[in-house]
Amino acid sequence: MTTLFSLRVRSGARLALALLGLLAFMALRPDSAHATHLRAGDIKATYDTTTGPSYNPRRVFFRMVLYTDISNSAYAKQPTATIFFGDGTATCPNQEIPRTTPDAVPVPSDPRVGSNVYLFEHIYPASGTYVVSFVGENRNGTVRNMATPSTQNFYIATTIYLDPTLRGNHGAILRAPAIDRGAMGQIFLHNPAAYDADGDSLAFRLAPSRQVPGGSGALASVLGPPCVGTGTSPTGTNRPELVAIPCTGYHYPNDPVVAAPAVKEDGTSPATFEIDARTGQLTWNAPVAAGEYNVAIEILEYRRSPGGFDLIGLVIRDMQITIAATSNVRPKLTIPADLCVVAGTQVRGVVTAVDGTGANTTQTPVTLFAYSGILPPATFVQTQAGPPTATANFTWNTACNNVAKEPYLVVFKAQDNPSPNTNTNPPLIDEKTWRITVVGPPPQNLVATPVANNNVQLTWDSYTCTNAQYMYVYRKEGPSTGFVPGGCLTGIPASAGYTLIKRVAASDLGYLDNNPDATGTARGLKRGVNYCYRIYAGFPPPALGESIASNEACTVIPGREALLTKVDVATTGTTTGQIQVCWTQPRTGTSAAFTGTASYVLARAEGLNPAVADFRDIATITSLADTCYTDGTLNTLSKQYTYKLSFVRTFPAGQGAAITETTAPASSVRTSAVPRNGGTAATVSWTFNVPWDNTAQLTQVFRKGPGTTGAYVQVGTATSTATGGTYADNDPTLVKNQQYCYYVRTVGRYAAYPFLNNLPNRSQENCVVLSAPPCTPQLTLLSVNCDSLASLQEFPRQNDRYVNRLRWTPLTNTPAGCDASNLSYNVFYRPSQSGPFRLVGTTTATSFVHTDLIFSAGCYRVQAVASSGLVSDSSNVVCQDNCLFFKLPNIFTPNGDGQNAVFRPKNYSPIRSIHFQAYNRWGVKVFENTTTASDRILINWDGGGAVTENTANRKVSDGVYFYLAEVEFADFANTKRTYKGWVEIVR
Numbered sequence: 001m002t003t004l005f006s007l008r009v010r011s012g013a014r015l016a017l018a019l020l021g022l023l024a025f026m027a028l029r030p031d032s033a034h035a036t037h038l039r040a041g042d043i044k045a046t047y048d049t050t051t052g053p054s055y056n057p058r059r060v061f062f063r064m065v066l067y068t069d070i071s072n073s074a075y076a077k078q079p080t081a082t083i084f085f086g087d088g089t090a091t092c093p094n095q096e097i098p099r100t101t102p103d104a105v106p107v108p109s110d111p112r113v114g115s116n117v118y119l120f121e122h123i124y125p126a127s128g129t130y131v132v133s134f135v136g137e138n139r140n141g142t143v144r145n146m147a148t149p150s151t152q153n154f155y156i157a158t159t160i161y162l163d164p165t166l167r168g169n170h171g172a173i174l175r176a177p178a179i180d181r182g183a184m185g186q187i188f189l190h191n192p193a194a195y196d197a198d199g200d201s202l203a204f205r206l207a208p209s210r211q212v213p214g215g216s217g218a219l220a221s222v223l224g225p226p227c228v229g230t231g232t233s234p235t236g237t238n239r240p241e242l243v244a245i246p247c248t249g250y251h252y253p254n255d256p257v258v259a260a261p262a263v264k265e266d267g268t269s270p271a272t273f274e275i276d277a278r279t280g281q282l283t284w285n286a287p288v289a290a291g292e293y294n295v296a297i298e299i300l301e302y303r304r305s306p307g308g309f310d311l312i313g314l315v316i317r318d319m320q321i322t323i324a325a326t327s328n329v330r331p332k333l334t335i336p337a338d339l340c341v342v343a344g345t346q347v348r349g350v351v352t353a354v355d356g357t358g359a360n361t362t363q364t365p366v367t368l369f370a371y372s373g374i375l376p377p378a379t380f381v382q383t384q385a386g387p388p389t390a391t392a393n394f395t396w397n398t399a400c401n402n403v404a405k406e407p408y409l410v411v412f413k414a415q416d417n418p419s420p421n422t423n424t425n426p427p428l429i430d431e432k433t434w435r436i437t438v439v440g441p442p443p444q445n446l447v448a449t450p451v452a453n454n455n456v457q458l459t460w461d462s463y464t465c466t467n468a469q470y471m472y473v474y475r476k477e478g479p480s481t482g483f484v485p486g487g488c489l490t491g492i493p494a495s496a497g498y499t500l501i502k503r504v505a506a507s508d509l510g511y512l513d514n515n516p517d518a519t520g521t522a523r524g525l526k527r528g529v530n531y532c533y534r535i536y537a538g539f540p541p542p543a544l545g546e547s548i549a550s551n552e553a554c555t556v557i558p559g560r561e562a563l564l565t566k567v568d569v570a571t572t573g574t575t576t577g578q579i580q581v582c583w584t585q586p587r588t589g590t591s592a593a594f595t596g597t598a599s600y601v602l603a604r605a606e607g608l609n610p611a612v613a614d615f616r617d618i619a620t621i622t623s624l625a626d627t628c629y630t631d632g633t634l635n636t637l638s639k640q641y642t643y644k645l646s647f648v649r650t651f652p653a654g655q656g657a658a659i660t661e662t663t664a665p666a667s668s669v670r671t672s673a674v675p676r677n678g679g680t681a682a683t684v685s686w687t688f689n690v691p692w693d694n695t696a697q698l699t700q701v702f703r704k705g706p707g708t709t710g711a712y713v714q715v716g717t718a719t720s721t722a723t724g725g726t727y728a729d730n731d732p733t734l735v736k737n738q739q740y741c742y743y744v745r746t747v748g749r750y751a752a753y754p755f756l757n758n759l760p761n762r763s764q765e766n767c768v769v770l771s772a773p774p775c776t777p778q779l780t781l782l783s784v785n786c787d788s789l790a791s792l793q794e795f796p797r798q799n800d801r802y803v804n805r806l807r808w809t810p811l812t813n814t815p816a817g818c819d820a821s822n823l824s825y826n827v828f829y830r831p832s833q834s835g836p837f838r839l840v841g842t843t844t845a846t847s848f849v850h851t852d853l854i855f856s857a858g859c860y861r862v863q864a865v866a867s868s869g870l871v872s873d874s875s876n877v878v879c880q881d882n883c884l885f886f887k888l889p890n891i892f893t894p895n896g897d898g899q900n901a902v903f904r905p906k907n908y909s910p911i912r913s914i915h916f917q918a919y920n921r922w923g924v925k926v927f928e929n930t931t932t933a934s935d936r937i938l939i940n941w942d943g944g945g946a947v948t949e950n951t952a953n954r955k956v957s958d959g960v961y962f963y964l965a966e967v968e969f970a971d972f973a974n975t976k977r978t979y980k981g982w983v984e985i986v987r
Contacts, residue, residue: 037078038136039113040067040178040319042192043158045132045171056123057164057923064097064118064134064156067178067319070104071112071423077103078116085122086130086241109369109415110427113179124162126921127962128982133157133242135212140320144291145258147249152211155244159314163980164923165964170197171313172299176371176411178319181426183326187265188284189431192317193411194299195373199404199543201302201309204280206273208246209294209318252295253321259289279409279433287323294320303542304405305966310978322426326418329356330428331366331390333414338435340488342548343403343465347378347436349394353414355387356428364417366390372410374402390414398438400465403545407435439490440465440537440547448533448553451512453659454524456555458533459510468506468537468547474498475513479532479554490546491536498534506537524659527589528560528752558589562600562647563750564666564691565759566628569636569743572765577636579668581643582628584756586661596649596659602629605642607836608667608689615644636764640670642689664691669763671744675870676728678817679736679770684744687724692748692759694720699747701727705740708767712743720746734770741767774864774872775810775818777825777846782807784856786883786909794906802853808846808862808875815873823864826871831858833879833972855910855970857882882971883909886979888963894943894955895987903941903983910970914938918983919962926956933970943985960984 041064048059068078080096091097097118104114124130134156141150158171175193182188194202254273256262262271265286275282275297282297301313336349351370355363365385370392372378378396394410402408415429444461451457458473472491476498483496492498502511513533514522525531532554537547566582581602588594600621605614619629634641644665650658667689676683684701688694698717704710718727727744734740743766748759782805789795806827810820827848828837837859841848850860859879864872887907893900905914916939918927931938944954965979 037068037070037072038066038139038154038320039069040317041065041134041136041154041156042174042178042315042317043132043134043156044173044315045158045160045313047160047162047166047169049168049170057167058124058126058162059121060124060160060162061121062119062132062158064120065174066116066118066134066136067107068104068114068116069112070106070114081118081134083118083120083122084133084135084242085124086132087122087124088241089122091120107177107179109177109367109413110179110181113177115177126960127162127164127919127923129159129161131157131159131241133244135242139209139247139294140292142292143294143320144289145251145253145255145293145295146209146247149247149294152247153214154318155210155212155242155316156318157210157242157244157316161312161980163312163964164919164925164962166303166312169200169303169312172196172202172301172315173373174299174315174317175373175375176413178317180321180413180429180431182284182287182321182323183328183330183426183428184287184290184323185265186330186428187286188282188321188323189429190282190319190321191280191371191411191413191431191433192297192299193371193409194280194315195409196301197373198303199406199545200312201304201406202280203277203300203302204275205277205298205300206252206275206282207296207298207316208250208252209296210244210316211247212242212244247294253284253287253293258293259287259291262288279435281431281433284321290323290325292320292322294318304544305976305978308976322423324424324426326425326428328416328418328425328428331355331414331416331430333412333430333432335412335432335434336394338407338437340437340439341398342441343398343400343438344441345398347394347396347398349434351380351392351394351412353386353390353430355390355416363387364419367415367417368392369413369415370394370410371413372408374408374410378410394434396436400440400467402438403440403465403467403539403547404438404543405545406543407437410434410436437488438545439488440468440539440545442485442548443471443535443537443550446533446535446550446553448531448555450555450557453514453522453656454527454557454661455515455522456513456525456531456533456557457510458513458535458553460535460550462509463506463537465506465537465539465547467539469540470503470538471506471508471535472500472538473502473504473511473513474534474536474549475501476532478530480534480552485534485536485549490548491538492534492549503538522657524661525557526561526661527557527586530554530556560584560587560589560753561661562586562645562663563753563756564643564645564663565756566761567641567643567666567668567690568761569668569764570630570762572636572743574635574637575633577634577764578630578632579634579636579641579643580628580630581645583645583663585624585627586647594649596651596656598624598647598649600624600626601646601648602631603644603646604631605665606639607642608640608670608687609836610642610665615642636668640668640687642667666690666692669744669746669761671742671763671766673740673742673766673768674873675768675770675773676815678772680734681731682729682734682740682742682768682770684727684729684742684766685724686720686726686744686746686763688720688746688761689723690748690761692750692756693722694746694748695722696749696751697747697758699725699727700745701729701742702745703729703740703742705767706735706738708739708741712741736770739767739769741765769868769870771866771868771870772817772819773815773870774823774866775812775820776814776873777808777862777864777875778811779806779808779860779862779875779878781805781860781878781880783880784883786885789883789909790885790887790907792907795908801851802856804850804853804856804858804860804880806848806850806860806862806878810846810864818872819866822867826863826865828861828863828874829858831855833859837861855882856880857910857971879972881973882969884969884971884975884977885909886911886965886967886969886977888939888965888979888981888983890982891984891986892941892943893986901942902937902939903943904937904939908938911938912968912970912974914968915966916941917964918956919964920956921960921962926961939965943987956985958985958987 136154139149143149254271302309370380382392384391539545571578603615702712750756827841862875
């Protein structure tokens with residue numbers, strides 16, 4: 001067969017003559033000119049993995065495999081191939097890439113198909129994204145799922161993301177040949193058995209087969225002028241990247257347009273043609289017409305990053321599926337169940353298959369195949385071919401360097417051997433994927449020992465896997481229940497109740513837990529508490545992976561800490577309120593006294609859950625026997641207060657730092673009462689945040705009224721939850737429009753300390769007039785138009801601010817009998833999804849405009865206020881997140897004129913930080929910095945920096961630079977995105 005490749009000429013003068021000859025030949029022999037021998041192909045890329053002076057970050061090694069039909073002795077040999085590198089260069093006609101063997105090598109599972117391997121490399125001019133492609137002769141004219149296939153060429157490509165941060169990256173390797181055949185009415189299967197040597201994640205998706213416009217003349221039309229460069233640079237210049245488009249009239253094979261009726265193997269509709277995105281298993285259920293079909297599979301390579309996953313490579317496999325009308329029935333394959341193993345374990349699996357049977361078929365021997373990135377060193381040996389049963393054994397000795405987050409995939413294939421073996425009676429297959437996850441062994445011999453200053457010393461044995469990167473240390477109070485490490489459960493899930501306290505190097509053999517605060521200052525642990533620890537190992541990227549968690553090691557710091565036991569509202573008032581706070585004395589756990597000079601420091605903050613910074617010291621008590629303090633001149637009528645106690649020991653200079661043990665905070669109980677049922681009943685509610693348990697004993701509810709005179713009487717009890725409770729006062733003697741006052745009395749206990757089992761605490765008094773409450777508002781928030789802001793040429797400018805617009809409607813009869821007239825409204829706002837609301841406005845309208853915001857994110861709620869001062873229940877909470885957009889210019893001019901002098905984002909939504917790096921065309925980093933929202937200008941690169949090409953003037957030269965900007969947005973999710981591109985410096 002005459003091919004386009006055999007007509008390559010050696011000079012520009014002969015090119016036109018050869019093309020004329022080709023056209024004349026095509027006119028005389030259209031069938032031959034349009035025939036094809038190409039069945040499938042793919043290109044694999046590997047970044048330079050060499051070391052020493054020969055390493056070049058811009059060099060990439062490639063391996064292309066073409067599968068050709070060699071059953072006909074007249075097939076085209078395809079000894080060489082032209083490659084387009086995507087950077088404006090291609091191989092020269094007289095220096096095409098040669099095949100690695102003199103002839104195509106028959107594929108063991110189908111000797112009618114030959115494998116053609118081409119190895120080549122290329123040095124790119126700079127970092128960036130490049131599409132490396134190959135275009136072959138036209139497709140077979142009998143392909144069913146595209147229009148006029150004989151006029152459309154064969155195209156494959158791989159996309160590489162040449163980035164200095166991806167040094168030595170290996171692209172996806174497709175281990176299984178693309179040669180599987182199928183039968184009408186039976187499920188067709190194919191799996192490329194893709195593997196990534198770095199442990200990056202692979203995803204699979206179907207795509208239409210592609211072509212380069214121009215048919216058989218496409219390749220010649222884009223070669224351009226004669227090649228330049230010889231020797232080590234056999235590439236032509238001015239070769240544009242091939243522009244591929246879907247094949248004309250393309251349909252997926254299951255489309256009824258291609259062949260009808262489109263039904264599955266069991267006769268149901270519709271037929272399906274799909275690929276498993278995680279395993280790459282292609283399933284066509286089921287062909288209904290014999291013939292040839294073309295399809296492309298895209299294998300996408302993703303690398304984990306702090307912001308999620310980054311696409312770093314894409315490989316296209318284009319393949320031809322041949323479906324025959326045959327009575328042969330495909331075999332049935334049985335493989336082991338998916339499993340997880342600890343590194344160092346030998347994996348053994350038995351694979352069996354039985355040939356299919358039908359009315360006109362006879363069982364034949366079955367050949368078993370296995371494809372995977374771990375073959376070798378793993379082995380797969382068939383011991384029996386059958387019939388009746390074919391058997392093979394899989395063996396893999398795993399090691400520490402096999403630990404990975406993603407499972408290893410082993411694709412098993414069973415292929416029968418019909419007789420005669422012809423194109424109309426081909427061998428058929430069954431195919432399944434085995435997933436093997438390799439996890440790290442658990443760290444051994446974790447021991448926890450209490451040491452001086454209320455610290456715990458952890459020790460463990462040297463970790464077995466020396467390639468581990470970190471050891472993660474977790475702690476919780478009390479032993480774990482229900483958490484059993486092992487199997488595929490690695491690390492420590494949040495449900496186990498542990499908290500990560502430290503990450504240390506995997507080579508470390510211990511850690512001193514001194515409970516440091518955010519500044520690193522040691523605080524010590526609580527005495528009397530049983531602290532339990534586990535550790536596990538983490539492995540480096542890109543494969544990552546974790547170990548099984550260690551054994552649990554527990555220890556108790558001797559003695560008992562001081563415990564808050566009482567926050568009791570003794571007096572209710574706006575300026576004369578009083579709260580009594582009490583606690584227990586600490587204990588050393590021995591007969592010895594505490595060392596150092598001891599004292600109590602009592603601190604107070606307003607609110608139910610105040611921040612640490614909100615506490616203020618209110619009293620220092622030097623006598624350890626004094627365990628109560630009355631806090632006065634408080635506004636207990638309107639405010640809730642929270643206290644914490646610190647037990648402090650100080651030492652003379654040179655004898656050690658002060659030791660501070662701080663209790664868990666405890667709040668006062670705060671009660672509220674609201675009318676219900678149109679003013680004929682009341683609901684009493686209370687809240688608290690205390691370290692003791694208020695749920696075991698009933699909370700007592702007291703009332704007085706009508707009016708403010710008289711004594712309080714207990715009117716009921718209720719069970720509190722961990723944070724509060726409610727009580728419905730439905731007393732029929734309650735009088736509408738009269739005032740009643742309430743308070744509650746909780747009774748708590750410390751379950752760990754039986755002597756602390758009766759801890760009463762009163763709330764403040766709360767009075768309410770039983771009038772009809774105002775109706776609860778229903779709130780809506782008009783969304784910010786992110787697309788409109790993103791389209792602006794520059795945003796935000798110096799005085800640009802966000803505006804949020806609110807609207808609401810009082811809900812009729814919510815609660816029952818509510819009053820919707822003569823209402824005003826309080827508007828509350830918080831900038832995040834959690835935390836306290838603050839009042840931002842009061843209005844009589846049913847709308848509100850919140851202006852002068854530096855970001856649009858936040859949550860709102862509204863309360864209606866009646867003329868009597870009675871407030872409604874809070875409205876629904878509505879939230880809005882910040883927009884996510886970020887645009888950088890492609891040029892800046894630091895020439896001293898003050899215009900466009902620095903590189904910075906021109907249009908961006910609220911941002912927390914940007915980590916920016918710039919590289920020159922040789923992959924050398926020339927600038928790096930981190931800027932945050934507090935910086936006046938983000939990035940702010942003036943063409944110089946701490947890392948430059950020329951340290952004399954600290955300025956980089958004019959030219960084009962590759963940048964990498966890792967952006968953390970100021971949205972609720974702290975979204976992280978990576979932006980890559982090019983910027984030109986012009987002076």
